[in-house]
Amino acid sequence: MRVRMIPRRVVWMVLAMGAALLPCAGPGRLQAAEALTRGVYDRVLELVRPEGIDQLVGEIPWGIDLWQARRQAAAEGKPILLWEMDGHPLGCT
Amino acid sequence: MAGRALAFADPEIIRMASHDFIPVAGDDWYQRRRQDAEGEFFRSVADQGPRKGAGGATRQGIYCLTASGKLLAYKNAGQNPQVMREVLRDALVAWNRLPSDERRPGAVEIPPLERADDRYTRTLAEGGLVVNVYTRALERNEDRTLETCSTRGTGYEGFATALDHLWLTEADGRSLLPDSPREGQAYPLAPRIAERILRFHLVDNTRGEPPFWRADDIRSSRLTVEIEAVTPEQVRLRLEGQALLATDADPARAERGYDASLLGWITFDRKRQIDAFDIVALGEHWGEGPYTRGARPGRTPLAIVMQLTAGDSPADRVPPAAMRNPQEYLSPSR
Numbered sequence: 096m097r098v099r100m101i102p103r104r105v106v107w108m109v110l111a112m113g114a115a116l117l118p119c120a121g122p123g124r125l126q127a128a129e130a131l132t133r134g135v136y137d138r139v140l141e142l143v144r145p146e147g148i149d150q151l152v153g154e155i156p157w158g159i160d161l162w163q164a165r166r167q168a169a170a171e172g173k174p175i176l177l178w179e180m181d182g183h184p185l186g187c188t
Numbered sequence: 189m190a191g192r193a194l195a196f197a198d199p200e201i202i203r204m205a206s207h208d209f210i211p212v213a214g215d216d217w218y219q220r221r222r223q224d225a226e227g228e229f230f231r232s233v234a235d236q237g238p239r240k241g242a243g244g245a246t247r248q249g250i251y252c253l254t255a256s257g258k259l260l261a262y263k264n265a266g267q268n269p270q271v272m273r274e275v276l277r278d279a280l281v282a283w284n285r286l287p288s289d290e291r292r293p294g295a296v297e298i299p300p301l302e303r304a305d306d307r308y309t310r311t312l313a314e315g316g317l318v319v320n321v322y323t324r325a326l327e328r329n330e331d332r333t334l335e336t337c338s339t340r341g342t343g344y345e346g347f348a349t350a351l352d353h354l355w356l357t358e359a360d361g362r363s364l365l366p367d368s369p370r371e372g373q374a375y376p377l378a379p380r381i382a383e384r385i386l387r388f389h390l391v392d393n394t395r396g397e398p399p400f401w402r403a404d405d406i407r408s409s410r411l412t413v414e415i416e417a418v419t420p421e422q423v424r425l426r427l428e429g430q431a432l433l434a435t436d437a438d439p440a441r442a443e444r445g446y447d448a449s450l451l452g453w454i455t456f457d458r459k460r461q462i463d464a465f466d467i468v469a470l471g472e473h474w475g476e477g478p479y480t481r482g483a484r485p486g487r488t489p490l491a492i493v494m495q496l497t498a499g500d501s502p503a504d505r506v507p508p509a510a511m512r513n514p515q516e517y518l519s520p521s522r
Contacts, residue, residue, distance in 0.1 A: 130428070131451035131470060135334070139468045142336050143324040143493045145349055153196045155205045157213045159502045162226045162301040164212035169255035172293035174283045176209035176276070177251040178196075179230075182397040182479075183215040186352055186506035 157185055195272035204276045209252070216248045217512060222308035226301055229257055237262035252279030254286070255296045310507035310514065315358030318499045319465050321389050321508075323350045325473075326489040334470075334489065346395035346482060353508045354389050354494055356381070357518065361462050364454060369415045369423050377411040377427060380519065385411075385467075385494075386431050388510035388517060390446055392473050392480060392490055399444070399477035400510055407432040407439065411450065425454040427467060435475070444475025446490065467494040 131139075158164050161177065168175045178184045195201055205211045219230045220241055234240065234247040236259035241247045252261040252275065261279035263271065289295055312318065325347050327337050337347040363378040376382070386406055391398040411429035418424075427450065434445035448471025455464040473490035476483035497504050510517045 129449060130430070131449045131468065133451075135470065136451050136468045138334050139326075139470055139491045140466075140493055142326060142334060143322050143349055143491050144495065145322065154202050155196055155211050157211050157502060159213060159506060161212055161214055161219070161230060162298075164210045165229065165255050166298040166300070168210040169296040169298045170293055171210065172291050172295065173208065173210050174260055174279060175251075175253050175255065176205050176211045176279075177230075177233075177253060178211070178213040179216045179219060179251060180213075180248045181216050181246050182509060183506045184213045185503040186215075186509065 159183075159185065195269045198269035198273070201269060201272055201276065204273075204280070208280055209276070215506075216246055218308040218310075220244070220247050222305040224301070224303055224305040227305060227308070233257055233259050239264070250275060252276065252283075254283070254290070255298055256290070258286075310511045312355050312505075312507075313357060315361075317356040317361060317462055317465070318497050318504050319354035319356060319494050320497045320504075321352040321354050322493045322495075323352070323391070323393055324348070324491055325392075325394050325484065326470075326491050328489060334491070346392075346480075348394070350393045352389065352393060353497075353504070353506060354385065355508055355511070355518070356462070356465075362460075364413065364425065364462070365423060365456055365460060366415075369418050371415055371418050374412055374414040377413050377429070382409065382411045384517060386433060388508065389494070390431065390433060390448055390469055390492060392446070392476075392483070393509070394480075394490075395476070395482050396479040397477075397509065398480050401433050405433050405435055407434050407437065413454075416453070421458055422463075423456045423460075425456075427452045427454060431469075431471075442475070444477070445487075446473045447471045447487075448473075448490075448492075452494070462496065465494065465496040468492070469494075 157178070158167075161175075164175050164177070196205065214230075219227060220234075221227065221244075231241065231247070233251060233253050237249070237251070239245075239247040239249055239262070249262055249264040250272070251259065253259050260282040261275050263275045283291065325337050326334050329335055360378070360381050363381065366373065366375070383403070383406070386409055387401040387403065391400060409429065409431040411427065411431070414426045414428075416424045416426045430449050432439065432445070432447050434442035434447075436442035439445050439447070448469045450467060450469045452467030453464065454462060454466075457463045469492040471490065472487035474483075474487045499505070508517060
């Protein structure tokens, strides 16, 4: 029986490809995450999404422009209530 | 974060804030840095209180002030409604003690802001889209069905829904759809959008400002778009995939990680404009950051929902938290 020899450069190519793919097969590979079904998708929407943005940012009509608030306060004769946080209070609540 | 908003759910505080004051909210990270008239105004007010920002430190808190820049009252954060009510009442007493010609409408004239410091202002370019990103810690029942978490008796925090925004530029939107879409056609999600979602939006921000993922923390990812339907009225895309994000190449040794699956749909109208963007991510998250202490131990379910917003309320215009570094947020790293 005649055995066909594999050219050495092909062997090296296969080994190199294997080495490149190694990280995918190691600890960094996809772990426990299960593919999402439509049912799970709907359940997550139900649990996570608020009914209205008011649920998150409240009913106070917050502006986000201090200078504009300053002009409005001057025009209406009112003081300013400024909620200043590291991380925007209306975007990281 | 939800705790900070607690006081502003109090009916008396809502009434005072809405009717007796001009309410405005801001991100101190930008305000304390910006070198323009608005930044100078803010710092001049903060300097009248205890938060003088020495060495560039935070000046966060609740400020009551006049349009001319006089500080009436200050309190750091606002978790206790009783304390917050007293702060607002004290501020109104101080306001009413001012001479009437300082308080009457039009007594102070404030010109338009002539120049904003572009380094510390963020605006989504025309044609861009704002996507609400809601994040919530969940738990599993014995049958593995999902539930919201109960805060009682656990000693852990952050079980309310958190909010951030994902920005998509006009070019991002175009990159999602091929020129001649065909049903069944499948392709990888554009790398810059995939990286933006993975690094800056698959994060646990339920207890405060989260650490974002480094590009190297994306240990593996596969986000595939498939064209599900093409009609004269719309093109519907299905996005699905998985991602493993971890601070160590070996997830077992990583101090922080998120092992998640994604599923969702994006639709384009007849003008090839995105009119729906609904993506869900669900997976196990573990670990915490310097400003997100109090995480549940071990790997626990964390869900993220992304949905297009109308973009017409002030809250919609708040930039993504990661836009403090716009180059990294908007541009691909690989």
